[in-house]
Amino acid sequence: MKLIEVTDLKKYFPVRKGIFSKSDKYVHAVDGINFSVEEGKILGLAGESGCGKTTVSKLLVRLLEPTNGKILLEGEDIAHKKGKKLKEFRKKMQMIFQDPYGSLNPRFTVMDTVAEPLIIQGIGTPEEREDAVAKALDIVGLKSPEEFLFRYPHELSGGQRQRVAIARALVIEPKFVAADEPVSMLDVSIRLGVMNLMLELRDRLNLTIVFVTHDLACARYMSDEIAIMYLGEIVEIAPTEELINNPKHPYTKALLSSVPIPDPSEKRKRIEVKGRVSTPIDPPHGCRFAPRCPHVTAKCKKKDPHNVRVSDKHLVACHSFKS
Amino acid sequence: MGIIEIENLKIYYKTVKGYVKAVENVSFNIEKGETMGLVGESGCGKTTIGMSIMRLLPRNAKIIGGKIIFEGEDLIKKREEEMEKIRWKEISMIFQAAMNALNPVYKIENQILEAIYAHENISKKEAVERVSRLYSLVGIDPRRAKEYPHEYSGGMKQRAVIAMALACNPKFIIADEPTTALDVMVQDQIISEIKEIQKKLQMTMMYISHDISVIAETCKRIGVMYAGGIVEYADAIPLFKKPLHPYTKALMNSFPSIKGEKKKLTPVPGEPPNLLNPPSGCRFHPRCSKAKSLCRKKAPKFVEYQHRHFVACHYVG
Ligand SMILES: Nc1ncnc2c1ncn2[C@@H]1O[C@H](COP(=O)(O)OP(=O)(O)OP(=O)(O)O)[C@@H](O)[C@H]1O
Ligand SMILES: Nc1ncnc2c1ncn2[C@@H]1O[C@H](COP(=O)(O)OP(=O)(O)OP(=O)(O)O)[C@@H](O)[C@H]1O
Ligand SMILES: [Mg+2]
Numbered sequence: 360m361k362l363i364e365v366t367d368l369k370k371y372f373p374v375r376k377g378i379f380s381k382s383d384k385y386v387h388a389v390d391g392i393n394f395s396v397e398e399g400k401i402l403g404l405a406g407e408s409g410c411g412k413t414t415v416s417k418l419l420v421r422l423l424e425p426t427n428g429k430i431l432l433e434g435e436d437i438a439h440k441k442g443k444k445l446k447e448f449r450k451k452m453q454m455i456f457q458d459p460y461g462s463l464n465p466r467f468t469v470m471d472t473v474a475e476p477l478i479i480q481g482i483g484t485p486e487e488r489e490d491a492v493a494k495a496l497d498i499v500g501l502k503s504p505e506e507f508l509f510r511y512p513h514e515l516s517g518g519q520r521q522r523v524a525i526a527r528a529l530v531i532e533p534k535f536v537a538a539d540e541p542v543s544m545l546d547v548s549i550r551l552g553v554m555n556l557m558l559e560l561r562d563r564l565n566l567t568i569v570f571v572t573h574d575l576a577c578a579r580y581m582s583d584e585i586a587i588m589y590l591g592e593i594v595e596i597a598p599t600e601e602l603i604n605n606p607k608h609p610y611t612k613a614l615l616s617s618v619p620i621p622d623p624s625e626k627r628k629r630i631e632v633k634g635r636v637s638t639p640i641d642p643p644h645g646c647r648f649a650p651r652c653p654h655v656t657a658k659c660k661k662k663d664p665h666n667v668r669v670s671d672k673h674l675v676a677c678h679s680f681k682s
Numbered sequence: 683m684g685i686i687e688i689e690n691l692k693i694y695y696k697t698v699k700g701y702v703k704a705v706e707n708v709s710f711n712i713e714k715g716e717t718m719g720l721v722g723e724s725g726c727g728k729t730t731i732g733m734s735i736m737r738l739l740p741r742n743a744k745i746i747g748g749k750i751i752f753e754g755e756d757l758i759k760k761r762e763e764e765m766e767k768i769r770w771k772e773i774s775m776i777f778q779a780a781m782n783a784l785n786p787v788y789k790i791e792n793q794i795l796e797a798i799y800a801h802e803n804i805s806k807k808e809a810v811e812r813v814s815r816l817y818s819l820v821g822i823d824p825r826r827a828k829e830y831p832h833e834y835s836g837g838m839k840q841r842a843v844i845a846m847a848l849a850c851n852p853k854f855i856i857a858d859e860p861t862t863a864l865d866v867m868v869q870d871q872i873i874s875e876i877k878e879i880q881k882k883l884q885m886t887m888m889y890i891s892h893d894i895s896v897i898a899e900t901c902k903r904i905g906v907m908y909a910g911g912i913v914e915y916a917d918a919i920p921l922f923k924k925p926l927h928p929y930t931k932a933l934m935n936s937f938p939s940i941k942g943e944k945k946k947l948t949p950v951p952g953e954p955p956n957l958l959n960p961p962s963g964c965r966f967h968p969r970c971s972k973a974k975s976l977c978r979k980k981a982p983k984f985v986e987y988q989h990r991h992f993v994a995c996h997y998v999g
């Protein structure tokens with residue numbers, strides 16, 4: 360069953376000129392993306408800084424309202440739900456933020472932080488909430504919760520903070536979690552522990568996860584499918600091993616070729632691309648990767664590429680690929 | 683004989699809670715023209731070693747013992763005036779998160795020129811030409827030297843910082859996490875440029891990173907650090923083929939890769955130690971699956987177990 364499905368999802372931000380005046384230009388942070396995630400699966404969303412990963416995560420859990428498009432959660436469109444109706448859906452979806460240092464309120468104890476979603480949703484009596492918090496902490500591997508319940512964020516290590524953030528996301532037993540770079544700020548020694556925890560929770564609770572990362576090795580480790588974003592668009596999406604071993608989009612190829620390999624006897628062939636990611640302010644027609652693409656043709660600059668099917672679950676948006 | 687030889691280096695930080703035993707009996711050599719990688723988890727003492735070679739440790743740090751021999755002379759014994767002639771000119775460093783340390787109110791060119799004038803008596807024309815050459819070397823258009831830091835992307839700022847570290851043609855350069863926090867494609871470009879420059883200028887380098895993949899790609903010789911000590915030091919290929927120390931093995935098993943079979947990885951169990959009160963004996967023993975009672979009692983010696991392959995473990999193999 361498709362737990363979440365988005366079609367033609369867009370988010371445009373007005374470009375500010377001054378404090379009060381908005382210009383009529385827009386940043387096309389997310390510009391018409393489509394994907395779905397089956398229940399209990401993990402989709403990895405990868406791409407360089409500024410390509411729109413955080414914006415997508417916030418749209419999925421409706422911390423932002425899309426400019427256009429549909430977001431179907433268990434078949435119901437939540438793209439423009441408001442107020443009480445939206446609050447109903449908040450029980451089913453949660454977000455984990457990138458920065459375990461900034462995302463926890465420094466004046467809240469672990470208990471306050473993890474209980475907050477329950478309080479907002481008006482779930483349970485104080486005793487029931489305490490039980491739920493203890494259970495959530497136990498699930499994320501903070502055994503003997505009584506030791507942690509009344510600590511403040513500064514009394515926790517980075518890995519413990521991220522575990523608290525995950526516990527907070529899980530306490531209301533959501534079906535869907537958008538995890539925005541949950542391990543990027545963590546030291547290597549704890550990164551793997553948090554990733555394994557998320558995989559285990561997926562198995563145990565049948566969670567559906569969109570796992571955002573800029574690290575393709577982490578995306579491979581975590582995901583069933585991977586989507587590669589470039590300037591607000593998904594340029595390629597495929598089952599994980601298919602995408603890693605058989606990439607079709609020139610951007611995916613370049614990105615994969617720049618990932619360092621933890622083996623000094625392995626010689627890697629780098630694919631060099633010119634320039635760097637820009638900001639998609641009112642982008643012109645044509646493929647957004649065209650200015651940097653080693654295989655660019657005249658057509659690429661004129662016409663938006665549509666998705667071409669490489670195989671059943673492998674789609675690529677590139678003019679040079681013929682199925 | 684190496685260009686740099688470190689012997690039994692021991693550095694503590696004085697804090698209100700006691701001494702942080704940040705570097706404990708560290709010894710290694712780096713040969714001329716070689717790139718040595720220093721890898722280990724956050725807080726294990728990598729930056730402290732780099733800063734001690736530059737003699738730029740913070741005030742509360744104390745070198746308790748050991749030697750830092752650079753071209754035959756012990757840097758620890760040098761007076762500050764003598765160090766000023768060596769620092770930046772002979773030995774230079776790219777600081778961790780240095781791209782944020784560029785002064786926002788000065789043009790980048792002026793910041794590099796200042797570094798050159800501080801050490802060399804050369805004409806403005808020569809110095810400006812050198813900046814231009816440095817810019818080409820690190821892959822930025824020399825015409826952009828007259829811009830301010832905020833006009834640069836993160837990757838460009840990092841390149842400018844590298845150019846600055848190279849300004850006085852140092853013989854030895856310490857690069858402390860020079861690409862962390864950059865996007866993969868930018869990181870990859872900068873790493874390949876650093877490698878090329880190092881080859882072209884025949885520089886000796888110490889490359890510090892927590893990322894074992896980056897170290898694997900850049901360094902010929904690798905030192906693995908744990909809790910203030912180097913637990914293993916060897917050439918990159920044998921180290922990866924047959925790591926001898928249990929921590930090295932565990933560390934190598936905690937990095938996912940896009941190559942090879944996808945497999946479940948297991949993190950090093952337990953928590954990193956508190957260096958205010960480090961574990962007795964071998965500092966790794968509380969997290970080591972092979973630990974026996976001897977490991978708790980006695981710190982293992984750092985020995986050359988095989989040719990050019992050093993390890994500190996009671997039960998090697
Ligand atoms: N509230 C906002 N107002 C205006 N522009 C925004 C806003 N939020 C994001 N953007 C712009 O939208 C684009 C996508 O940003 P987003 O934060 O989603 O990228 P990202 O892929 O998460 O990047 P990173 O890897 O750096 O976190 C960027 O160009 C960004 O500057
Ligand atoms: N000025 C200081 N005063 C007290 N303790 C310090 C000081 N600087 C560093 N330390 C401590 O010394 C130890 C080694 O720190 P160092 O900065 O060398 O680690 P590192 O390996 O570079 O870590 P990272 O990968 O996070 O940069 C750490 O436990 C750190 O907390
Ligand atoms: Mg982001």
Ligand SMILES: [Mg+2]
Nearest residue numbers: 728729730778
């Ligand atoms: Mg450091």
